[in-house]
Amino acid sequence: MDDRRSDxxxxxxPIGVIRSPFTSHTGTPVQPxxxxxxxxxxxxxxxxxxxxxxxxxxxxxxxxxxxxDRAGPVRMKVVPYLDTTERGLxxxxxxxxxxxxxxxxxxxxxxxxxxxxVSQLDLLDGTPLLDIKPYAPAxxxxxxxxxxxxxxxxxxxxxxxxxxxxxxxx
Amino acid sequence: MDDRRSDxxxxxxPIGVIRSPFTSHTGTPVQPxxxxxxxxxxxxxxxxxxxxxxxxxxxxxxxxxxxxDRAGPVRMKVVPYLDTTERGLxxxxxxxxxxxxxxxxxxxxxxxxxxxxVSQLDLLDGTPLLDIKPYAPAxxxxxxxxxxxxxxxxxxxxxxxxxxxxxxxx
Numbered sequence: 077m078d079d080r081r082s083d084x085x086x087x088x089x090p091i092g093v094i095r096s097p098f099t100s101h102t103g104t105p106v107q108p109x110x111x112x113x114x115x116x117x118x119x120x121x122x123x124x125x126x127x128x129x130x131x132x133x134x135x136x137x138x139x140x141x142x143x144x145d146r147a148g149p150v151r152m153k154v155v156p157y158l159d160t161t162e163r164g165l166x167x168x169x170x171x172x173x174x175x176x177x178x179x180x181x182x183x184x185x186x187x188x189x190x191x192x193x194v195s196q197l198d199l200l201d202g203t204p205l206l207d208i209k210p211y212a213p214a215x216x217x218x219x220x221x222x223x224x225x226x227x228x229x230x231x232x233x234x235x236x237x238x239x240x241x242x243x244x245x246x
Numbered sequence: 247m248d249d250r251r252s253d254x255x256x257x258x259x260p261i262g263v264i265r266s267p268f269t270s271h272t273g274t275p276v277q278p279x280x281x282x283x284x285x286x287x288x289x290x291x292x293x294x295x296x297x298x299x300x301x302x303x304x305x306x307x308x309x310x311x312x313x314x315d316r317a318g319p320v321r322m323k324v325v326p327y328l329d330t331t332e333r334g335l336x337x338x339x340x341x342x343x344x345x346x347x348x349x350x351x352x353x354x355x356x357x358x359x360x361x362x363x364v365s366q367l368d369l370l371d372g373t374p375l376l377d378i379k380p381y382a383p384a385x386x387x388x389x390x391x392x393x394x395x396x397x398x399x400x401x402x403x404x405x406x407x408x409x410x411x412x413x414x415x416x
Contacts, residue, residue, distance in 0.1 A: 085259030085374075086313055087252065088345045107385045121336075125344060128322040130334030134394030138336075141347055143256055152297040164300030166291075166308075166378040169385070174295060175258045175376040177311055179349055181388060204255075206345040208336040212396035215277045215339070217387050218351060224304030226382035 088143065092121035092190075092205035099201050101146070101237045106157045107169065108182050108196040110235040116185070119192040119205060126190035132210065133187040138194075141207035144176035146200055148243040157237055158229040167224060172241045178203075181211045258313065262291035262360075262375035269371050271316070271407045276327045277339065278352050278366040280405040286355070289362040289375060296360035302380065303357045308364075311377035314346035316370055318413040327407055328399040337394060342411045348373075351381045 096117035098104040105111030119140065121129055132138060149172060155161065156168040171178060182194040192208075266287035268274040275281030289310060291299055302308060319342060325331065326338040341348060348369070355363040362378075 082257070085257050086315075087255050088258055088347070089255030091344050109385045109388070125322065125336075128335035129337075130323065131337035131395060132334060134392060135337065135396075136390050136392040137388055139349065141345070141349070145256075152295065153300065164302060165298035166295075167299075167301035167305065167380050169379055173377055174261050175311070177258070177347065177377055179309065179311070179379070181386070207343055207347055209339055209349070210337050210394055210396060211388065211390070212393050213390050214393070214396060214400045215279045216351070217390075218279070218307055218381065220306050220381070220383050220387075222304060222306040223382050223384070224380055225301060226305075226380060226384060230384045 088206050090204035090206065091125045092119055094119060094142065094199045094201065094203040094205060096197050096199050096201040101242050102239050104200060104237045105198040105235055106237050108180050108198050110230065111196040111198050113195045115197045116195045117197040119194055121190045121192070123190065129187060129190065132184065132192070132208065135184055135210045137181050137211035138184050139209040139211055140180045140182055140199065140205060141209065142178045142180065142199060143204040143206055144171040144178045145204055146243065147171040147173065147176040148241050150174055158234050159225060163225060170241055177206070258376050260374035260376065261295045262289055264289060264312065264369045264371065264373040264375060266367050266369050266371040271412050272409050274370060274407045275368040275405055276407050278350050278368050280400065281366040281368050283365045285367045286365045287367045289364055291360045293360065299357060299360065302354065302362065302378065305354055305380045307351050307381035308354050309379040309381055310350045310352055310369065310375060311379065312348045312350065312369055313374040313376055314341040314348045315374055316413065317341040317343065317346040318411050320344055328404050329395060333395060340411055347376065
């Protein structure tokens with residue numbers, strides 16, 4: 077992958093795009109686990125990569141690795157959506173990060189050629205897709221004793237985002 | 247994040263580096279879930295980002311989002327490490343991907359300033375770190391009925407990688 081190398085890092089490029097009912101941070105589910113089955117959308121994979129979707133239909137859930145293109149300025153301390161206390165950025169899933177890469181384990185409803193119909197979607201319409209990986213209990217599920225500040229912060233009242241991680245208005 | 251935009255995509259850059267006992271694909275654990283507690287290493291986070299590590303120590307496990315800099319040529323069909331059958335690339339966790347971004351949920355043993363001591367590591371020494379996220383059962387663990395081809399392929403005999411996804415020799 078040395079051909080992607082530059083002085084500062086590496087280039088990533090879209091292999092597809094997310095089609096979603098959500099167009100602004102406010103009201104978008106914070107995480108797939110907090111999104112309903114009605115939060116449905118489509119993952120459109122571009123033609124050169126469509127062949128790589130074979131066998132994905134066997135999986136109930138897939139990871140969407142995306143470029144969070146509408147994330148705001150990066151700060152090393154943030155008050156995350158699910159909390160009222162300032163936390164170190166890397167102890168949160170806030171979208172505004174040095175490399176704004178999101179990982180979303182959405183539910184795969186069905187595949188239709190290069191289109192993946194998904195639910196429990198937490199991504200904005202038009203979000204660039206960088207990668208897809210299968211979600212599998214044998215490699216993604218771990219028994220956890222210490223769940224940090226996230227252990228007791230999920231409640232029915234805090235399932236959607238607000239504008240706190242948006243870029244400043246122009 | 248429009249300042250990272252180019253004609254083809256976006257720039258990612260390292261916020262740290264992985265220090266690991268593994269120096270070639272062959273013999274490196276395939277996944278954190280298949281790595282032992284003796285597969286230990288250190289995540290060195292560069293100084294400008296160290297402040298963002300606050301509160302990570304509360305989490306038993308963290309996601310390391312990395313640039314898989316030694317992944318070989320991309321193919322849309324691969325025989326993954328844990329299988330003997332060709333699969334669509336996006337139904338596998340093979341390292342050779344259009345955007346070679348890895349997600350590894352490693353065990354966090356302790357934090358020492360900008361250093362994170364981890365176990366169950368599945369990354370090569372020197373792998374560039376792009377992001378860290380907390381692993382939390384409430385958002386990362388899902389009950390799964392259909393686990394695809396990965397559902398029955400994990401055995402004591404296939405826990406480490408071989409050379410199949412290495413770049414061709416120069």
